[in-house]
Amino acid sequence: MLKPESSPGISRREALAVGLAASAAGLTEGGCAQPAPSDEPRVRTGSGDGARLPVVYVPHGGGPWPFVDSGIGAPEELDALATYLRSIATFAGRTPEAVLVVSAHWEEPVFTVTSSARPPMLYDYYGFPPESYSITWPAPGAPELAREVSELVGAAGFESRLDPERGFDHGTFVPMKLAFPNADVPTIQLSLRRGLSPAEHLAVGRAIAPLREKGVLIVGSGMSYHNLRAFGPGGRPAAEGFDAWLKETAVLDARARDERLERWTEAPFARRAHPREEHLLPLMVVAGAALQDRGRCAYDGTLLGLRLSGYAFS
Helix, strand or coil, X not given: CCCCCCCCCCCHHHHHHHHHHHHHHCHHHHCCCCCCCCCCCEECCCCCCCCCCCEEEEECCCCCCCCCCXXXXXXXXXXXXXXXXXXXXHHCCCCCCEEEEEECCCEECCEEEECCCCCCECCCCCCCCHHHHCCCCCCCCCHXXXXXXXXXXXXXXXXXXXXXXXXXXXXXXXXXXXXXXXXXXXXXXXXXXXXXXXXXXXXXXXXXXXXXXXXXXXXXXXXXXXXXXXXXXXXXXXXXXXXHHHHHHHCCCHHHHHHXXXXXXXXXXXXXXXXXXXXXXXXXXXXXXXXXXXXXXXXXXXXXXXXXXXXXXX
16 A cells, blocks of 8 residues: 555555454443444435536545455445445436546646546555455546646646546545446546645635536545544544534535635644545545535444545535
8 A cells, every 4th residue: 555654664454454453452442432333324315406516525445445355444334435435426316427536645746637548547555465456447538528627727827737647546446436337437537736735725626616517526535534543443532523523614605614624724633633634635626616515424434433424515
């Protein structure tokens, strides 16, 4: 797996395995109770208005799950997350003309768009079983849409470029393979910009918002909690506290929501939930693209007992 800059020497698989072992040993010992049986992940679906598609932010889970047994997470947690990701296809009420994914696993010096007509697979993880590196999801690219995205980003005052070589990383192919298993919807990726400025990513989201009117489903793929050194019982207070703030923020009117997201480091447990914010920044793009649409919590679940959430704006 890619090694996070804030956690040198630790892979995602190793870090999550530590959390899993701790969970198996008993979460209650550290003062963190297990979710009650009634505290099951809640999944809700919705539909767009038939003209403008919604925008969504999803947690993509750990590594190549659920297509291989990674040993990360309890079966009921993983089943609930997979159900939510499959439901993305129903959010619009119709099949999108195309999908644009902003993945936490792609950063560039300038905003960059994949422009291959046949994007390859990019297995950007390590330490998983051999079958993890033979997963396929042969969705077509959309070169013309990629050029339009680049132009919209440029018109907003940001440098942009096209990348005809890059393939789908796991932040894209994992949730999209669940949502669109037939790989028949053209799909492109838009990178994050190094520096990870919330204001810039909100602005880029606003710039690409017109694509919603053209049947493009915009998906932000990250994790609402992403601290690999605290993916276990010790991370629960931060995960719960930060998640509560996210839920409060998503449902606000657009101005208040975006102001809070721009100042996300002031949120409770902000840097404990996200020592580095690349897994949160896709939400900024999605919120920008939402324009005046209010958000709702579309997924409320856990991974290794830690709260995760997903959001839809329509």
